[in-house]
Structures are given as C-alpha cells and as structure tokens.
Amino acid sequence: MQELTEPRDRLLLGPGPSNVNPRVIRAMTMPLMGYLDPTFLKVMDDVTSLLRQAFGTSNELTLAISGTGTSGMEAALVNLLEPGDSVVVGVNGLFGGRLADIATRCGASVTTVSAEWGQALDPAAVEQALADAGQVKLLAVVHVETSTGVVQPLPPLAEAAHRHGALFLVDAVTSLGGVDLRVDEWGIDACYSATQKCVGAPPGLSPITLSPRAVEAISGRSTPVQSFYLDLLHLQRYWITDRTYHHTASMPMIYALREALVMAMEEGLENRQRRHERNAAALRAGLAEFGMRPVPPEGIRASPLTAALVPEGLEEAKVRRALLNEYGIEIGGGFGPLAGKIWRIGLMGESSQASHVLTLLHALETLLAREGVELASGAAVAAAHRSLAEE
Amino acid sequence: MQELTEPRDRLLLGPGPSNVNPRVIRAMTMPLMGYLDPTFLKVMDDVTSLLRQAFGTSNELTLAISGTGTSGMEAALVNLLEPGDSVVVGVNGLFGGRLADIATRCGASVTTVSAEWGQALDPAAVEQALADAGQVKLLAVVHVETSTGVVQPLPPLAEAAHRHGALFLVDAVTSLGGVDLRVDEWGIDACYSATQKCVGAPPGLSPITLSPRAVEAISGRSTPVQSFYLDLLHLQRYWITDRTYHHTASMPMIYALREALVMAMEEGLENRQRRHERNAAALRAGLAEFGMRPVPPEGIRASPLTAALVPEGLEEAKVRRALLNEYGIEIGGGFGPLAGKIWRIGLMGESSQASHVLTLLHALETLLAREGVELASGAAVAAAHRSLAEE
Numbered sequence: 001m002q003e004l005t006e007p008r009d010r011l012l013l014g015p016g017p018s019n020v021n022p023r024v025i026r027a028m029t030m031p032l033m034g035y036l037d038p039t040f041l042k043v044m045d046d047v048t049s050l051l052r053q054a055f056g057t058s059n060e061l062t063l064a065i066s067g068t069g070t071s072g073m074e075a076a077l078v079n080l081l082e083p084g085d086s087v088v089v090g091v092n093g094l095f096g097g098r099l100a101d102i103a104t105r106c107g108a109s110v111t112t113v114s115a116e117w118g119q120a121l122d123p124a125a126v127e128q129a130l131a132d133a134g135q136v137k138l139l140a141v142v143h144v145e146t147s148t149g150v151v152q153p154l155p156p157l158a159e160a161a162h163r164h165g166a167l168f169l170v171d172a173v174t175s176l177g178g179v180d181l182r183v184d185e186w187g188i189d190a191c192y193s194a195t196q197k198c199v200g201a202p203p204g205l206s207p208i209t210l211s212p213r214a215v216e217a218i219s220g221r222s223t224p225v226q227s228f229y230l231d232l233l234h235l236q237r238y239w240i241t242d243r244t245y246h247h248t249a250s251m252p253m254i255y256a257l258r259e260a261l262v263m264a265m266e267e268g269l270e271n272r273q274r275r276h277e278r279n280a281a282a283l284r285a286g287l288a289e290f291g292m293r294p295v296p297p298e299g300i301r302a303s304p305l306t307a308a309l310v311p312e313g314l315e316e317a318k319v320r321r322a323l324l325n326e327y328g329i330e331i332g333g334g335f336g337p338l339a340g341k342i343w344r345i346g347l348m349g350e351s352s353q354a355s356h357v358l359t360l361l362h363a364l365e366t367l368l369a370r371e372g373v374e375l376a377s378g379a380a381v382a383a384a385h386r387s388l389a390e391e
Numbered sequence: 392m393q394e395l396t397e398p399r400d401r402l403l404l405g406p407g408p409s410n411v412n413p414r415v416i417r418a419m420t421m422p423l424m425g426y427l428d429p430t431f432l433k434v435m436d437d438v439t440s441l442l443r444q445a446f447g448t449s450n451e452l453t454l455a456i457s458g459t460g461t462s463g464m465e466a467a468l469v470n471l472l473e474p475g476d477s478v479v480v481g482v483n484g485l486f487g488g489r490l491a492d493i494a495t496r497c498g499a500s501v502t503t504v505s506a507e508w509g510q511a512l513d514p515a516a517v518e519q520a521l522a523d524a525g526q527v528k529l530l531a532v533v534h535v536e537t538s539t540g541v542v543q544p545l546p547p548l549a550e551a552a553h554r555h556g557a558l559f560l561v562d563a564v565t566s567l568g569g570v571d572l573r574v575d576e577w578g579i580d581a582c583y584s585a586t587q588k589c590v591g592a593p594p595g596l597s598p599i600t601l602s603p604r605a606v607e608a609i610s611g612r613s614t615p616v617q618s619f620y621l622d623l624l625h626l627q628r629y630w631i632t633d634r635t636y637h638h639t640a641s642m643p644m645i646y647a648l649r650e651a652l653v654m655a656m657e658e659g660l661e662n663r664q665r666r667h668e669r670n671a672a673a674l675r676a677g678l679a680e681f682g683m684r685p686v687p688p689e690g691i692r693a694s695p696l697t698a699a700l701v702p703e704g705l706e707e708a709k710v711r712r713a714l715l716n717e718y719g720i721e722i723g724g725g726f727g728p729l730a731g732k733i734w735r736i737g738l739m740g741e742s743s744q745a746s747h748v749l750t751l752l753h754a755l756e757t758l759l760a761r762e763g764v765e766l767a768s769g770a771a772v773a774a775a776h777r778s779l780a781e782e
Contacts, residue, residue, distance in 0.1 A: 009422045031400045034721045070638045204641035229465045247461045250595035330425045
C-alpha cells in the first residue's frame with residue numbers, strides 16, 4: 001500500500017472539483033498555525049472580506065464552514081428552520097431535492113414546487129405555493145442546478161419570498177465566482193457555496209453569508225439549532241466577533257481559499273463571468289457539431305456547467321472512461337432521469353480556458369468517430385475557434 | 392490584502408494542530424481528481440484500511456468524515472441517538488461537556504456523570520448512572536480530555552456499558568495514533584478522532600469507526616438521522632459499498648491523511664506510543680524544575696498533552712505571547728475553571744520530538760527568568776536530557 005505512484009495530472013472538466021492554479025496549491029503548503037494565532041486570524045479576516053466582495057454583500061455573518069458544499073446547505077437550513085416551520089423548496093434537479101430532504105430532517109413542513117429537470121422554476125408557481133402554504137418562514141432554491149445546468153433567475157423569486165414575509169435562501173454552489181450573483185441587491189437572505197467550482201480552490205470548505213434579517217431569525221429561535229458543528233452564531237463568534245474557540249479550522253483549506261479569492265479579485269468578477277460565458281459558448285458551438293444540444297432551453301443555460309444530450313444510441317459511460325484513461329480528461333454523467341442520457345461538462349474557475357475547450361472537443365471527436373458517430377472531421381474545434389474569435 | 396508574506400514557520404506544541412511531516416504536505420499537492428475517479432477510490436480504500444489498523448478494529452464502517460473532530464463527535468451522536476433516547480455522558484472537561492451539549496440537541500435524555508477537571512471518571516459512578524437511568528442507549532466518554540490532559544481508562548467503562556445493554560462511544564480525538572487504543576478488544580462501539588493531533592496530518596477530517604452493533608442500531612432507527620451531511624449509512628455507501636455520490640470529498644485532505652497513516656504504520660503503533668511517552672516524560676521532568684506539575688494525578692496523565700499548572704502569580708498569557716512572537720513556538724492556555732492557571736503543551740504526532748522538548752524548555756526558562764521566576768539555570772533542559780538518556 002505504501003507505494004502510491006504520483007497519479008497523472010487530470011484535466012477536470014466535470015461538475016467539480018475543477019483544476020486549481022499552482023498559486024492556490026502552493027498556498028496550501030504555508031506553515032500550519034494555531035487556530036487562534038494572530039496571523040491566522042488575519043488570514044480569516046481576509047477571507048471574510050473577500051467573500052463579501054464575491055457574494056456582493058455587506059453581511060457581517062460571512063465565513064467559510066469547515067465542510068463541503070452540502071455542509072453549507074445543511075448549515076443554512078438547520079439554523080433557519082425550527083420544527084414545524086413552513087418552507088417552500090424549488091425542486092428541478094438533484095440539489096433542489098437535497099434541500100427538501102434536509103429541510104424534512106429539520107422537522108419543517110416542506111412544500112415543494114417542481115419543474116422538469118432542465119427547466120427553471122416558474123415564478124408564478126412559486127408565488128402560488130407561498131400563498132397556499134401561508135406563514136412561510138423560508139423559500140429555498142438553487143441558483144445553478146449542477147445536475148442540469150439550469151441557471152434560475154433569482155430577483156422575481158426574492159420579491160415573491162419577501163411579499164409573503166419569507167426569508168430567501170439560495171444555493172450558489174455552482175454560481176459563486178462564475179455567474180452574476182448579487183446577494184444584497186437581489187435581497188438574498190442566506191447564500192452558500194463551495195470552493196471547488198467557480199471559486200477556484202480545492203473542495204473542503206463552504207462559504208456562506210446571512211443577512212441581518214436571517215441572523216435575527218436565528219437569534220429569535222425558541223429551540224436550539226440541532227447542529228452544534230454548524231451553529232452559525234457559534235461560528236460567527238469564532239470567525240468574526242470574540243474569537244472564541246469552536247473547532248480547529250483547516251489552515252491549508254483556508255489558505256487556499258484566500259489565494260483563490262485574491263486571484264478572482266485580480267481578474268475582476270465581471271471579467272471572470274465573461275470568461276465563463278465565452279468558453280461555454282465555444283464549447284456549445286463545438287458540441288452542436290456532434291449533434292449535442294444543452295438540456296436547458298436558451299436563456300437559462302448556466303455558463304459554468306453544460307449538461308448536453310449525448311448522441312442517440314451512444315454508450316456514453318464507455319466514452320467517458322476512454323476520455324479519462326486515454327486523455328486524462330474528466331467529464332460527468334447524468335443523475336436520476338438524465339442518467340445515461342447526458343454529459344455534464346464543467347468549465348469552472350481555473351478549468352474555464354479556451355485551450356481546454358479545444359482539447360476536449362479534439363478528444364471527443366476522436367472517441368465519437370471510433371464509436372461510429374458520423375462527423376465532419378475538425379468541424380467541432382473549428383466551430384469553437386470561430387466562437388472564440390467572434391469576441 | 393494581496394500581499395500575505397509567507398508566515399514564519401511555527402513549532403506547534405499546543406493542543407493541536409501539530410506540525411506535519413513534509414511528506415504529508417507534499418501529498419496534499421498531488422493532482423486533484425473527480426470524487427469517483429478510480430484512482431481516488433483506491434486512495435479512499437487505502438485510508439479505510441489504514442484507519443482500521445490505527446483504531447484496532449475490523450469494523451466495516453470505518454471512514455473519514457469531511458469535517459474536523461467535532462463533526463465526528465456530532466456524526467456519532469446524531470446517528471446513534473433518536474429523540475427520547477437515554478444517554479449517559481461522562482463530563483470531566485470541555486469535550487465531555489460538548490458531548491452532552493450535542494446529545495441534548497439530538498433530543499436525547501441526557502444524564503451526566505461528572506468528575507473534577509483534571510480527574511478521571513469513577514467507573515462506580517458511571518455504573519450507578521447507567522443503573523439509575525434505565526434502558527440507556529449509549530454511554531459516551533472522552534478518552535484523552537484535551538482540556539485537562541487526563542487519559543480515561545476505558546475497559547471498565549466498556550464493560551459497564553455492555554452490562555447495561557448500552558452502546559459505548561469514545562472520543563479519541565487526542566488519543567488515536569499516540570495512545571494505546573483498541574476498539575475491538577475493548578468493546579468500543581463508536582469511536583471518532585481528528586487528523587491534526589497524534590495522527591500527523593493537517594486539520595480537516597474526522598476518522599470514525601462503528602461496530603456492527605452500532606450500525607444495527609442506526610439501521611433500526613424509527614426516525615431519520617437529523618443530519619444528511621453526517622448520515623453514516625449514506626457515507627458508508629460512498630466510501631465503502633456502492634460508491635454512490637454523497638458529497639465531494641476533499642482530495643488534498645484525504646491524500647494527506649493517507650500519507651500520515653502510512654508513516655504511522657512505518658513507525659509502528661507501539662513505537663509511536665512509546666515515542667509519545669518518552670518525550671512527555673522528558674517534558675514533565677523539565678517542567679518540574681520550574682515548579683510546574685501536571686493537573687492530573689500520576690497514572691492518568693496522557694502522553695500527547697500535558698496540562699500543567701503555571702507558577703503562582705505568573706501572567707501566563709504574556710509568556711505565551713512572547714513564546715510565539717520571539718521563538719515561533721505555540722503552546723495553549725486553559726479553558727473554563729483552568730483558564731489563566733495552566734499551560735497545555737502538546738507533543739503529538741510529528742511534534743513529539745526530543746529536540747522540541749529541549750527547545751521549548753530552553754525558551755521557557757529564558758522567558759520565566761525574565762518574568763522574575765527563580766530558577767536554577769539550565770536545570771530544566773538537564774532534567775529533560777536525563778529523562779531521555781534513561782531510556
């Protein structure tokens with residue numbers, strides 16, 4: 001067992017993790033410190049301040065939870081919901097379903113508003129559910145549904161939530177750092193993400209931010225938060241206010257997140273969003289030459305993640321395996337109703353590069369031709385090139 | 392903000408994190424991979440197998456939770472306890488208190504058996520509590536209480552738990568990899584730890600193992616586990632059985648844990664325990680020359696962590712600050728009733744080295760002399776030397 005040979009480098013173009021910049025890898029190797037070391041507290045302050053910029057918020061309660069994206073989802077729900085609270089959850093993919101699952105485990109009364117996988121939620125249906133449920137504490141939706149590549153327009157839902165006196169919770173796991181997201185301007189009360197997608201760091205932390213209204217809701221609870229590990233008022237005391245011990249944060253992960261956020265700010269959030277859009281457009285132009293179209297209709301396609309239907313009759317898992325084994329490239333398959341039918345191709349954070357789009361299309365064309373798919377040789381990379389050159 | 396100069400290396404001799412070997416740091420920088428990449432699954436298999444060796448168990452459900460030690464504590468409790476279940480918790484320090492806090496958040500009926508901070512739990516008192524409470528589901532105790540440095544003898548408590556039909560849960564955060572721990576032989580049903588103490592990796596994961604009896608208790612629950620993120624049967628499916636997606640594990644943390652465990656097995660668990668004992672004995676011989684004695688009585692002093700009373704009248708925080716600023720050495724202060732009265736000195740994992748003991752005693756003597764403590768010059772390092780030479 002002692003001999004794990006250095007594995008071959010991967011080009012990570014799946015639903016996450018994505019590749020990270022060598023600056024971020026190097027940051028992980030900085031000296032470990034005590035969890036209350038003044039220098040480490042300064043690093044935490046930097047992370048808090050950079051996360052506020054990334055989220056577009058001035059929320060005091062902004063920090064990184066010591067767990068992956070799902071721990072952020074759970075933190076938001078267990079802090080905001082008490083047994084018996086009414087919550088409306090939008091479900092148009094795997095992660096909306098997960099929100100509903102966790103809300104149920106909180107003892108909340110859960111109403112789901114569904115849309116087909118690959119479609120956005122209908123604001124009118126959400127409004128109706130809020131009206132029917134009555135006294136709703138929380139509306140929870142996913143910004144970019146990683147299982148389908150749909151980006152949900154948020155402002156109408158925020159308005160609907162607030163009209164009905166509900167807090168508005170948004171899963172920004174696949175959007176933060178890659179898609180326009182404005183927590184304060186849009187009226188989002190709770191928003192969490194993950195580090196391994198558009199943020200550009202390895203997996204391991206979950207950035208989260210809560211509005212003063214959401215913090216007030218937590219302070220006013222009549223029951224204790226069911227999780228100590230994810231108790232946000234405790235975490236706020238460690239991260240932001242009196243620096244009391246709660247748990248031993250992971251220094252390497254926090255160093256990495258800090259460096260990734262510094263790089264995002266050097267690039268500029270808008271430039272970064274445009275980069276994600278430009279490379280997604282090139283990818284889609286190329287995939288069209290394979291006869292592959294994205295699952296979501298135009299207008300709600302998220303640039304970080306393209307879920308596209310594979311050519312009819314193709315043994316898709318075989319092609320993905322060959323892509324990994326022969327080219328060292330990872331892309332993802334589908335979940336649930338889309339299993340076996342789609343590929344999920346992520347161009348997120350450091351992985352969103354024009355050169356990666358060309359490399360992937362080149363490899364895919366070779367493998368698809370081997371599987372007997374009829375193709376015009378070189379058409380996909382040429383289409384991607386033209387899309388990139390248009391800019 | 393962009394310019395974080397490389398911080399000075401720290402000698403970490405506090406209650407954790409401890410220093411880690413450069414091999415472990417290098418392991419973190421191996422290529423990121425997909426969470427279901429066959430090569431990564433092989434790494435996870437290695438970790439599972441190495442953790443079983445470290446815990447002394449053949450339990451199938453053995454894995455590393457994507458969170459710090461407290462997430463392991465919470466995972467054990469939320470999976471084993473249902474609302475209304477009766478649990479007996481031993482409390483003789485901060486972490487026993489935390490067990491009771493989390494058990495309460497699970498809706499359990501919690502009976503605490505207390506001992507003074509610095510003392511071990513009395514098995515007779517535990518037995519009595521088990522008898523009085525009736526139908527106890529779980530007895531939960533801390534092996535090495537990080538707030539006091541007490542090591543709790545476990546076999547009598549395991550026997551008491553089983554005599555009363557209760558499962559036996561042990562917090563091994565500060566013992567795994569540094570102190571004799573035999574999960575199967577002693578009859579421990581649930582045991583969790585952390586990576587940043589005697590295991591020798593950075594903080595960020597929580598190793599955990601559950602006996603078949605404990606797994607049966609989870610399978611037989613009548614209510615869902617209140618946490619999705621920490622749902623151990625879900626985690627078992629990702630880590631061990633059908634490899635279904637649950638969350639995106641942190642590759643750098645798991646690479647690091649694997650390497651640290653490989654190093655522990657190269658050294659041998661018994662050799663490693665002896666190393667921790669030898670260096671702790673040298674430290675205590677040196678501290679005695681400053682008039683400092685460990686808080687726990689002889690016989691229950693844990694070798695990884697020495698909590699010792701500081702000289703009367705000393706402004707202890709000032710000395711710790713100087714130690715960090717002038718020497719780059721971290722040690723810890725006390726919590727709760729011991730705040731301001733003790734230092735907690737960890738010699739754990741890679742930080743447990745004879746040279747570190749001498750370096751610390753040299754620095755402390757210099758700083759104590761500056762504070763006016765009367766000392767025989769060089770007596771502490773000489774005493775440590777003699778203790779080491781005796782072996």
